[in-house]
Amino acid sequence: MKRTLVIILFFGVLVGWWQLATMTGRWSPVLLPPPLAVVEYLWGALRDGTLLEATQVTLYRLLIGYFMGIAIGLPLGLLTSTSDYSEDTIGALALGLQTLPSVCWVPLALLWFGQTESAMLFVVVMGTVWSVVLATDAGARSIPPIYARAARTMGSEGFDKWTRVILPASLPYVVSGMKQGWAFAWRSLMAAEIFVTILTGFGLGHLLQYGRELSAMDQVIGVMVVIVVIGLIADKILFSPWERFLHRRWGTGLK
Amino acid sequence: MTLAAATSFEINASPPAKLLVEAVSKWFRTPRASVQALDNINLTVAEGEFICLVGPSGCGKSTLLDIIAGLTMPDQGRVLADDQVVAGPGRHRLVMFQDSALFPWLTVFGNVMFGLKRVPDLTRNQRREIATYHLKLVGLEKFGKAYVHELSGGMRQRVALARSLAPDPRVLLMDEPLAALDALTREQLYLDIQDIWARRRKTIILVTHNVREAACLSDRVFVMSPSPGRLRDEFRLDLPRPRDVNSPEVAIIASKIMAALKGHLSVAPEAVE
Numbered sequence: 001m002k003r004t005l006v007i008i009l010f011f012g013v014l015v016g017w018w019q020l021a022t023m024t025g026r027w028s029p030v031l032l033p034p035p036l037a038v039v040e041y042l043w044g045a046l047r048d049g050t051l052l053e054a055t056q057v058t059l060y061r062l063l064i065g066y067f068m069g070i071a072i073g074l075p076l077g078l079l080t081s082t083s084d085y086s087e088d089t090i091g092a093l094a095l096g097l098q099t100l101p102s103v104c105w106v107p108l109a110l111l112w113f114g115q116t117e118s119a120m121l122f123v124v125v126m127g128t129v130w131s132v133v134l135a136t137d138a139g140a141r142s143i144p145p146i147y148a149r150a151a152r153t154m155g156s157e158g159f160d161k162w163t164r165v166i167l168p169a170s171l172p173y174v175v176s177g178m179k180q181g182w183a184f185a186w187r188s189l190m191a192a193e194i195f196v197t198i199l200t201g202f203g204l205g206h207l208l209q210y211g212r213e214l215s216a217m218d219q220v221i222g223v224m225v226v227i228v229v230i231g232l233i234a235d236k237i238l239f240s241p242w243e244r245f246l247h248r249r250w251g252t253g254l255k
Numbered sequence: 256m257t258l259a260a261a262t263s264f265e266i267n268a269s270p271p272a273k274l275l276v277e278a279v280s281k282w283f284r285t286p287r288a289s290v291q292a293l294d295n296i297n298l299t300v301a302e303g304e305f306i307c308l309v310g311p312s313g314c315g316k317s318t319l320l321d322i323i324a325g326l327t328m329p330d331q332g333r334v335l336a337d338d339q340v341v342a343g344p345g346r347h348r349l350v351m352f353q354d355s356a357l358f359p360w361l362t363v364f365g366n367v368m369f370g371l372k373r374v375p376d377l378t379r380n381q382r383r384e385i386a387t388y389h390l391k392l393v394g395l396e397k398f399g400k401a402y403v404h405e406l407s408g409g410m411r412q413r414v415a416l417a418r419s420l421a422p423d424p425r426v427l428l429m430d431e432p433l434a435a436l437d438a439l440t441r442e443q444l445y446l447d448i449q450d451i452w453a454r455r456r457k458t459i460i461l462v463t464h465n466v467r468e469a470a471c472l473s474d475r476v477f478v479m480s481p482s483p484g485r486l487r488d489e490f491r492l493d494l495p496r497p498r499d500v501n502s503p504e505v506a507i508i509a510s511k512i513m514a515a516l517k518g519h520l521s522v523a524p525e526a527v528e
Contacts, residue, residue, distance in 0.1 A: 150356040153324055154370035154422060155346035164369070168360040250359045251404025 033218040038225065041218040050207070051226065058189065058203035059230070065121045066185040069128025070178055076129070077136025077177060078170065087137070094133040102127030102188035106195045115198045120189070123196075127188025132181040139173015140166075172250060175242045182238065186231055271458040272337045272347065272425035274300040274323065279332035280483075281318055291483035292318045296332070298477070298486065303456040307469035307476045309512060311520065315484025316462045320428050323460065324350045336426065346373055349424040353431040355411040357403045363414050364390065364399035370422035389417040392451060409440035413447070420455060429461040433468065442500055445471050449497040466516065470509040471500040478512060480519035488515045 015035050021027065022034040029037070045051035080091040105126045106119075113119035143166065151157075151165040193205020204223055211219030246252060276298035283290045292315040300306050308316040321327040323334050325344040334341040336348060344350075349370070357366050367386040371377065377385070390396045393413040403411060412432055419427055433441045449472065452459065463469055469476045470492065478488040490512055494504050 144356075146352055146354060146356045147358060149326055150350070150352065150358075151369075152326065152344040153346070153348065153350040154418075155344075155373035156369075160373070164372075165358070168358070171360060249402050249404075251402065 030215060030217060033221065037218040038222045041216075041222045042225070045207075045219075045222065050202075054202055054204045054207045054223075055226065055230070057201040058193065058205065061117070061120055061124065061201070061203065062185055062189050065124025065189060066128060066182060068121070069125045069132060069181055069185055072125070073129040073132025073181060074136055074174060074177060077133040078140055078166075080133065080137045081140035081170075090133070091137060094130040094137075097126070098130035098134055101191075102184065103191035103195065105188075106192060109192070110196060115196060117198065117200055119196055120192045120198065123192040124185050124188045127191075128181045128185040131184045132177045135177035135180040136170070136173055139176060140170045142173070143169045172246050172252070175239065175246060178242075179235075179239050182234065183231075186227075186234075190227065269347070269423045269425045271303040271456050273302050274298070274426060274458060274460075275335040275338075276319075276323065277332050277335065279319070279322060279329040279334065281315070281322065281327070281329050281331075293322075293329070294483040294485050296484070296486055300458055300460065303458055304475065305452060305459045305473045306461070307473035308460065308462045308479055309464060309466055309469045309476060309516065310479030310484070311481055311516070312464065314479040314481040316479050317430055318484065319479075320350070320430050320460060320462050323426075324348050324428050326350070346370060346422050347424050348426040348428060349419040349422065351412075351415050351419045351427065351429045351432045353434050355403075355408075355415040357411055357414055357418070359403045361403075362399065363395065363401050363403070363406070366403070366414055367418045367421050370418060374422050385421055386417075389421040390414075392420070392454075393417045393447065407440075408436050409444065412436065412444065416448075416451070420451070420457075424457065426458045426460070429459065431463055432461075434463070434465070441468075445500050446497060448472060453496070466509045466512040467500055467505060469512060470505045471498050476512055478515045478519065487519055488512075490515075 018035050022029065022032055042051065076090060076094070080086045080094070102123055105123045109119040109122045109126075113122060147165055147169050148161065151161050156164060189203075190205045190208075193203045194209045197206065197209075204227055208220055208223040208227075211217070211223060276296055279293055279296040280291070281293040283292050296319060298306075308319065310316050318327060322329050323336075323341065325334075325341045325348065341348070357363075358369065361369065364386060367389055368382060371382045371385055374382075387396065387399070390399055393416055395410060395413055395417070398406065398410065398414075403414075406414065415432065433444055436444070445468070461469070461472060466476075470490075474492060476490040476492065477486050478490070479485065480487050490508065492508060494508070498505055
């Protein structure tokens, strides 16, 4: 109860400052629209369906790209953690490509795939995979070796050891890898949508970009708010259950 | 501790094993040096015997235990368990580690079940029955649904003991399992281990640096010296059981073992290659 109150107070004050700043008249409303204008835009876009449609298109791309990235990245990460050879090769490649901002994939994607959904997915997957590989690899390397030793003395080797010990033991790291991947997928998709204009779907990034082209700052800020809110909700829905599960089993976490 | 009525089938089926360690030597090689960890270890352990290896840290006692377990291979010599050469770890020689090494993703019951799932020819119900029996044996039948992090250090080692005993190994190898516990918990576990050993006859090798623990629990105590690790003295203990770790008889033997330990330490350690 008290915490909810603090949250409301904090954001209330933030919006209040914003409102006050616009009322001073020092900044043109074209550059800094009042909060109410943003709310008005969001309400309008919600009612004429553009916002929902754009959100739907974006989420669809995001989820497909994200799960492809996870499906490739998690096994690769576990693989690089198990041998020095794969670490020196795939691991080094992942490290190199992870430093590459995902927007740098856009020119390549456009030339290879043209202005298509595939180009969009390619950028998201490339932006996601490498960070997932690195997070999973780092995690799986920190599994206490005593688990594997204990399992071996109980007669658990090979496939049985992998499925019953290594995989569950790496679960906390897999989840952090997935979380990392989510953040990177979201960023990559927004970069792709802002830079790649395609006819098959009109996403949130496009909405943002058109807001800029029309100098509709209320639209720009409104879409940014939507992007932040979606990120927060996804975090709650996708990862909180896992984190609660880990917390209950491993006894980790600060609370 | 109270025990359940005998179960419908034979829980303690495997007889304890005889162990033979023959001329085992082990080196640890780093890029810069080669350190001999064990030098020509010979050891015979009878079926159902309780053996202690004591020595200062670095004397190779844990390495020897690993070799007997099959987790590490000796550079020279071999280990025979019931006349079979030990070529790798196996469920007939289970290890209890200092850190309980329980799996946090499983409940207490799940941990005890882990090794049982590798035992062939058991039905699901038999496995559950055996796991329940062993949780009762260590007095934790009410904690089957708990997770590892919810248990105290002493309870964790009890679960680890139940987990090691449940698959019915023929040898139990204990690597300082009680070293991290407080004195009171440890003394309780001395009694529990003696009680359990009396019921479930196993060949046990316990590694420790605690001479009282060794005197309290074992039939024979071997004193090791470091650099390279060697077996130096053997003490045979004929005290009646169960033994109280605080009894004068145990204390007298413990002081003799301690004197032997100190005797080896005062000798200048041989040069390491």
